Amino acid sequence: MSSFIEISEVGPRDGLQSIKRIMPLAAKKAWITAEAACGVPEIEVGSFVPKKLLPQLADTAELVAHARSISGLKVAVLVPNLRGAQDAIKAGAHKITIPLSASETHSLANVNRTHVQMLTAVRDIADLIKTLPADERPFFEGGISTAFGCTLEGTVPQAKILELASALMDAGCDEVGLSDTTGYAVPNHVVSLVKAVKAEVGEQNLTGLHLHNTRGLGLTNVYAALDHGITTIDASLGGIGGCPFAPGASGNIVTEDLVFMLDSTGYETGIDLEALLKVRDIVTDALPGELMYGFVPDAGLPKL
Ligand code: ZN
Numbered sequence: 505m506s507s508f509i510e511i512s513e514v515g516p517r518d519g520l521q522s523i524k525r526i527m528p529l530a531a532k533k534a535w536i537t538a539e540a541a542c543g544v545p546e547i548e549v550g551s552f553v554p555k556k557l558l559p560q561l562a563d564t565a566e567l568v569a570h571a572r573s574i575s576g577l578k579v580a581v582l583v584p585n586l587r588g589a590q591d592a593i594k595a596g597a598h599k600i601t602i603p604l605s606a607s608e609t610h611s612l613a614n615v616n617r618t619h620v621q622m623l624t625a626v627r628d629i630a631d632l633i634k635t636l637p638a639d640e641r642p643f644f645e646g647g648i649s650t651a652f653g654c655t656l657e658g659t660v661p662q663a664k665i666l667e668l669a670s671a672l673m674d675a676g677c678d679e680v681g682l683s684d685t686t687g688y689a690v691p692n693h694v695v696s697l698v699k700a701v702k703a704e705v706g707e708q709n710l711t712g713l714h715l716h717n718t719r720g721l722g723l724t725n726v727y728a729a730l731d732h733g734i735t736t737i738d739a740s741l742g743g744i745g746g747c748p749f750a751p752g753a754s755g756n757i758v759t760e761d762l763v764f765m766l767d768s769t770g771y772e773t774g775i776d777l778e779a780l781l782k783v784r785d786i787v788t789d790a791l792p793g794e795l796m797y798g799f800v801p802d803a804g805l806p807k808l
Contacts, residue, residue, distance in 0.1 A: 508772045509730070511762060512546040513539055514714070515740035515787075516567065517582055518756055520560050521551065522745035523794060529563045531790030533570045538783045539741065540571075543775040544759075546578040546599070547571060548738070552588035568595035582647075584615055589629040593642060601645040602626055603683065604672060606665050607654035610685075619668065623675050630676020646672030647681040647714060651697065653688035665697065666704045673705050680710050681736075684725070687718020687747065691728035698732045712736035715757055717797075718747045722757035723765055730771070737762060742784055742796030754797035760784075764800045777805065 516536060520527055527535075536547055549571050550564030564581060571579040580599040583589045592600050604622050605611035611622060626646060633641050648668055653659055669680045682697060694713070701710045713734050715722050726737055739762045743754025763777045781801055788796060 507770060508735070508774070509766050510545050510736045511759060511766075511773055511775065512548060512580060512712070512736055512738045513544050513741060513759055514548040514738045514756055515742070515744050515759070517548040517550050517561065518738075519740040519742075519744035521558050522748070522755060523560065523791065525791055525794075526560050526562075527787075527790050529566060531786060532563070532567055535741075535783065535786045535790075536567065536571050536577075537574060538786055539780070540574045540577045542777075542779040542783065543773070544780075545576070545774065546580055546736075548580040548582065548601075551582040551584070552591040552595075553582075553584055565591065565595040568592070568597050572596050572598075583629070585617075585625050586628045586632070589632060593632070593636070597642050599643040599645065600629070601647045601681065602629065602677075603647045603649045604668060605649045605654070605685075606660040606668055607650045607657040609656045610650050610654045613656060619671075623671050626672060626675040626677060633676075644676070644678045645681050645712070646675070646677035646679075647683050648672070649683040649685040649714075651682040652684045652693055653686055655686050662697065662700055666700060669701050669705050669710070673709060679708075679712070680705060681712040681714060682710065683714035684716050685714075687716040687721075687750070687753075689715060689725050690721055691724050694725045694729050695732055698729055698734060702733065707733060710734075712738070714738040716747065717743060717754045717757050718750050720753070722754075723761060726757065726762065727765065727769075741780075742787060742798055742801070744787060744794065744796060746795060758798040758800075760798045760800050764805070 549567040555562040581597045739759040740756035743758040745755035747753045
């Protein structure tokens with residue numbers, strides 16, 4: 505098994521969407537440029553959602569264009585529906601993720617769509633992608649959100665996750681991912697669900713996890729998953745965005761702490777951690793007073 509772990513920076517999307525203030529476009533571009541220069545291989549630069557819903561992410565098309573000009577960087581975006589996917593393809597995103605909430609209650613509350621409606625959208629997007637020349641097709645991921653539990657429904661049965669994972673692949677996704685939207689995941693649950701989903705859809709069709717650090721178990725959950733064929737981990741610089749359920753807790757896993765853990769335990773990330781720590785200034789300068797999390801940034805790197 506390869507020891508290279510691909511870190512996908514989701515701060516410009518997941519982080520900024522949960523902060524009310526709007527980061528200026530120039531700062532977002534500087535952030536993306538600086539993080540790519542540190543060796544971060546993939547950045548989720550935004551989400552193609554109506555401007556009215558998330559004005560913080562209204563400049564996603566410009567960010568895709570900017571990020572595409574950075575050599576070697578994989579440019580990822582989130583889309584909620586076919587319209588979003590059309591915009592993402594027009595902009596030239598390399599990777600498109602559509603979130604499908606395992607909890608149908610959550611799906612209805614969030615995007616007002618049932619599972620059947622969401623799967624229809626997935627099929628439509630997959631069909632659209634197939635019409636493109638092979639070398640212009642974006643990678644298409646179905647991200648199962650609330651996979652480890654839902655604030656509205658509570659526990660989501662594993663059978664439901666497996667059914668949806670299988671349905672996403674049948675509908676034309678290239679891969680499925682699992683998201684701990686609510687920060688409910690614990691290590692043994694991560695391992696058992698990863699194993700079960702891989703057994704359902706195939707070893708190579710689940711390689712990524714999107715975990716939150718709501719209850720402080722983000723890195724522990726990552727570490728548990730590394731032994732089970734997970735090779736892509738989402739994280740956000742400074743864990744920005746916070747967590748609405750747990751004041752003082754970061755939202756996503758902190759990228760800096762994740763790089764530190766992986767580098768120190770024999771994995772490779774290709775990321776220059778010292779340089780990455782300096783990128784925080786770009787975010788802090790653009791959003792003064794916004795809380796930036798992370799133990800390594802606070803404590804510094806150990807003396808070698
Ligand atoms: Zn998230």
